[in-house]
Amino acid sequence: xRLPITAWASITHRASGVFLFAGMAVLLWALDASLASPESxxxxxxxxxxxxLKLVIWAVLAGLIxxxxxxxxxxxMDLGIGETMAGGILGVRIVVALSVVLIVLAGIWxx
Amino acid sequence: xxxxxxxxxxxxxxxWLMQRVSAVILLAYFLLxxxxxxxxxxxxxWKELFAQTWMRVFSMxxxxxxxxxxxxxxxxxxxxxxxxxxxxxxxxTLRLVAQIVCGITMFTYVVWGIxxxxxx
Numbered sequence: 611x612r613l614p615i616t617a618w619a620s621i622t623h624r625a626s627g628v629f630l631f632a633g634m635a636v637l638l639w640a641l642d643a644s645l646a647s648p649e650s651x652x653x654x655x656x657x658x659x660x661x662x663l664k665l666v667i668w669a670v671l672a673g674l675i676x677x678x679x680x681x682x683x684x685x686x687m688d689l690g691i692g693e694t695m696a697g698g699i700l701g702v703r704i705v706v707a708l709s710v711v712l713i714v715l716a717g718i719w720x721x
Numbered sequence: 722x723x724x725x726x727x728x729x730x731x732x733x734x735x736x737w738l739m740q741r742v743s744a745v746i747l748l749a750y751f752l753l754x755x756x757x758x759x760x761x762x763x764x765x766x767w768k769e770l771f772a773q774t775w776m777r778v779f780s781m782x783x784x785x786x787x788x789x790x791x792x793x794x795x796x797x798x799x800x801x802x803x804x805x806x807x808x809x810x811x812x813x814t815l816r817l818v819a820q821i822v823c824g825i826t827m828f829t830y831v832v833w834g835i836x837x838x839x840x841x
Binding site: 648 | 744768795833838
């Protein structure tokens, strides 16, 4: 499908939102394990050394980073800033660039 | 197709505002938790943080905001794609089922969060 970059950003914002709704189960599970007891905290740290779980956490963080930045862009546009077509395209480019940087940093932090 | 019946506040401006207020609360909460984790915590300090009343209040606020935020967001997605126009008559059934499943999931998240924070 040939769509403007702003449409792709909107679709990705929605998709990441749906993904995060499921991802919250992972975060709640981790919060539960981290607080239940010193043993479960240590067990969680141990399971977080697994590459698969690292990948899951990274995916959830990536969704959270993009969804948050795209959301902040919406709030800025609500204030009447960057509402033109050119402004919208620039906004998406900034969101994507910042997302890539933060997602890479999150990956480095996890590994 | 009557989509307004499952919107959050039965009013567009209401949902629009709730989506933004809950977004700011969630952003603040994730920034705080992310900051604490990035600084590094052991079990004692982590447990101590979540034992504070303000942190429990903030956590519950974030969870309730998550429910509201997800309801408005998923409502927007479902009423765009799971519709009569997109999927025929099955669209309405599918939308209702999807919304019920997501609603039960949100409720579960909130109750689960209460259990995590206050234990048994």
